[in-house]
Amino acid sequence: MRKTSAVLATLSLAALALTGCSVTASSADASCDRDGHANGIDSAVTVTGDIGAEPDVEVFAPVRLTETSYADVVTGDGRALVDDAQPLVAEISIYNGSTGEQVFETAYDEDSSRATSIGYWATQSPGLADVMACATAGTRIVAGLTPEDFGEANLAGLGMEDDDIAVFVIDVVDAYLPKAEGSLQFNDAQGMPTVVRADDGTPGIIIPDSDAPDEQVVQTLIRGDGEELTEEDTPLVHFAAVDWDKKTVLQSTWGQSAAANLREIAAPVADALVGQPVGSQVLVVLPKTENSTAMAVVVDILGVSPVSAP
Secondary structure, eight states, rough: OOOOOOOSSSOOOOOOOOSSOOOOOGGGSSHHHHOOOOOOHHHHEEESSSSOOEEEEEOOOOOOSSOEEEEEEEEEOBBOOSSSSEEEEEEEEEEEETTTEEEOOOOOOTTTOOOOOOHHHHHOOTTTHHHTTTBBBBBBEEEEEEEEHHHHHHHHHTOOOOOOOOOEEEEEEOOOSOOOSSSEEOOTTTTTTTEEETTOEEEEEOSSSSSSSSOOOOEEEOOSOOOBBBBBOOEEEEEEEEETTTOOEEEEEHHHHHHHOOHHHHHHHHHHTTTTTTOOOOEEEEOSSSSSOOEEEEEEEEOOOOOOOO
C-alpha cells in the first residue's frame, strides 16, 4: 500500500477520489456573468485613454448608489479571471464620488507593475471580489463601491466621508493561468510520486513507500502550450512541496498568491523549469542532502512575471 500526502493550503483533498482525475481544457471555459450590475455607474463616469495607461477620467459628482455597481466600459479579449488567487496585473484609480476628486492611483508603469490577484485587492476593499470576478484581460471597469464594500478605514484614510461612494477605474492589464493547462504526459511512475488534482488545480502528491532517488528527477506531468521559460525569466508559479520520508507538507502556495520568487526558495527547482512551456505542471524530486530532506515538488507554471525578482 502507498501512503498518501494531500498537499493543501486551505483545502483538504481527503475527500478527493483518486480515480478519474483530469485537467480541464481551459480556464476560459468557466461560466461567467458580468451583466446587469451597472445601475447607471457607466453614465456617471467617462474614461478615455489606453488600457494600462493613466486614464483621463471625469466623474459627474455627486455619485449616489444604494449598492456596489460596476460596468465594463471596454471589454478585453484576454483570459478571464476565474479564481481569487489567479495572478493578474491591474492598474487602479479611485475617486471620491461626492466631489469627483482623485484620491488614489497605482503607478501605471509596466516596468514596475507586479502581479497581484483578486484576493489581494479584496483584502483592501471587499467589494472588489465581485467587481473583478470574471473580467477578462484588456477590460476597463468603472465601479462604484458603497462604504461597506469599500471599507470604513479606507474612507477615513483617503479623506472621504463615511457615506461617500468610492468610484473606481480598473484596468485589467493582464491575466495569467489559474493552474496548469495543457496535455497530460505519460511518465513511468515506478518509484515516483503520483499526482492527483482537485478541480481548482490543487495537487495531492502520493509518495511511494520506496526510498527517494539519489539524484534529482524531473517529470513533465502536463505540457502547456505557452512560451518556453528562459534562464532570464521569472516564472509565476503555484507549487507544493512534500517531505519524502515524513509524507508531510513542507510548503504550498495553493489558496494563496502565486509565487514569483521560486529561485530564492528552491533554486534547483527553478533551474528545472528552464525550457518548460507556460501552462506546464512539472514534478521535481530532490534527493536528500546534508542540509535538507528529500522532497517532491509539484510546480504549475502560470506565466512569466512582468517584473524580475529582486
